[in-house]
Amino acid sequence: MKKRIALVGGGRMGGAMLRGWARMADAFDLVVFEPFPSAEVSEIIAAQAWVLNPESLEGAVFECVVLGIKPQLFAPVGDQTIKHLVSDQTLVLSIMAGMGTAKIAEVLGATHVVRAMPNTPGQIGKGVTAYWNSPTVPPDLEALAVSLLRPLGHVEKLQSEKQMDAVTAVSGSGPAYVFLLAEAMAAAGEAEGLERGLAERLAWQTVIGSAALMEETGQNPQDLRRAVTSPEGTTAAATDALTAGGGIITLVRRAVEAAIHRSRQLGK
Template identity: 45%
Template sequence: MLDRVKDRGLVLLGCGKMGSAMLEGWLAQGVPPASVHVIEPYPSDWLKSTGVHLNEPLPAAPAIVLLAVKPQMMGAALPQVVALGGGDTLFLSIAAGTTIASFEETFGATTPIIRAMPNTPAAVGRGISAITGNPRATEADLQLAEALLSAVGQVVRLEGEHQMDAVTAVSGSGPAYVFHLIEALAAAGEAEGLPAELAMQLARATVCGAGELAQQSPETASQLRINVTSPGGTTAAALAVLMDAETGFPPLLRRAVKAAADRGRELGK
């Protein structure tokens, strides 16, 4: 699928943290820098050193345009690529809360459009992206999107755009929940008498290690939890608090994820 990019070119609109992570992955996969055109008003020194076409005239019909600008900047940025709509150039957006319908209004309903939701672990090649397309997006388009997004992690397909707000709330915003867990766990360690630096080291390593174990183990998360919980032991005492049906993690995370999903729906209106 990447031969399509090599032959016709790729346009990256916006090259911040997520765009840079993706570009680094594409170049590592063998996409020639000469096939990549980047529009970025504030390029980093790293971007300038990659050999890509930077803020230069765009190809007439690139294989794909990846929209990697923040939603609030979309209105100002899209006019730079609007002339590429209406043909078989695929538009792939990673902007949260911006619907396919809004892009169809800009580029035309005949334009193939795919909406994706990646997350920040893409910066270390451990992200996960969910994708869904409009009726004009072909199987080949979806495969191309998967090939490009897989440079920074896993890719899953959704049943439709109606699932995107839930995905945003779980995996898009989810890394922030985990980072806050690290903060809270370290603070709890301090409250029990640990020095701040040591508490943070223990919390960070514990969460990262448990995540890697969950990733590599064939067992479910529930079973992994059971494996480290001795009846009547210290872990069981803590889990009695964390798993409380009214005040524990489950109802708290349901409320948090719902709040994020509701906000995503508001942004999409």
Template identity: 40%
Template structure:
């Protein structure tokens, strides 16, 4: 079968996305070529049935993939991407999942005629519950946009932005956001323990409550604010707790500061 996709880098995120593409049937293993210098990471891609190699020079000379997906750390983007310059003739679209690396960087390396897609995924993509946000430069065809969106949907929800400048905000909200939720679970667990609950029970209550509330918010069709009001009785226990969290917009202000700090750091990393 013709190679449709080259995956450059098969670390945690690259492997998670690759697994989703194959398990969903959106790509056959024989249509994917994985380039990964680390033997352990390369071998796990091979167990999925994909052709693998330590470097880009081993990709068949007659290959014209639809996509080259760059799934490596931002620090090595330039060196890694340059190895795929032979595909930069306009027929292949490059997809990057590297944080903070603008499309202009890839155009500089590959040439201004190269179709470029930037994608910001997050770690829940590993279980098919991710949030993928996509920006495409002017050269990406509508057919390719649909193909990329369909592939990414195997890992969760997909949405697009037209202004690449918003990708820093995306990074700060959904890219870094899982860490905020993990910390909230940690904090709620500590609070439960301090209220007298055993550690195992505190962890279970904190984790399942966050999971259940997020699932309800996603599936009910109601706005989160409406759901909050539904569970809040006047002068009840929930109202007492929300007065601490919502008084003077404490939690909103804290999260706004956190997101802005992450956004500014993303801007710095992209320079």
């Protein structure tokens, strides 16, 4: 028998999850609550014969309710709408940044809460998701949560909920750091005389190929970096410039700290 799942929020991350779930659509029935769905989200839902914004939920029973809304919306929407979707047997799977399981359980009257942080590469099955489940979650519901997260890519279980803010900062926000690096590389190439389109293609394909090399070889980035860095060569000169005075290492550390700080603010 198919599991009945509700997704509340079909924005960037909710939409990414929908794209991943479309590959396993025969495993469950999905109801999506999103007042302003994009054309792509609407097409995905229609193609899978899922339900978008039903007029009536009388008698509805959901095995899992997935929270894909912004944390700022949770308190009003949770009390007005989401609470009515949750029973004491329902698994609540939250992908909201910063919002702790205790707060979610309090607002929704939920017994079983799993908190997860996927990232946007999940829309092509290349993402990474870390999750933590409250002690009240039984193994079968934890397995259901993992089955919903796995189509998005690699899944990691955390030892403590306290680790979730760091996960949000490293992998949840991490794709933006990589995209920014590609953007900066392309801009630097253009500044040195390359045609803009060529500079962008060179930068983007370098990032794509480097990530694929890490994945395929299984080598850590430090070893791969050393392998391409000849003593006193051009790459050594470039990496020396990037790391001088702390450089990129310090900047990334500050970026992660800033994201952690904001994640904690959103959870209040």
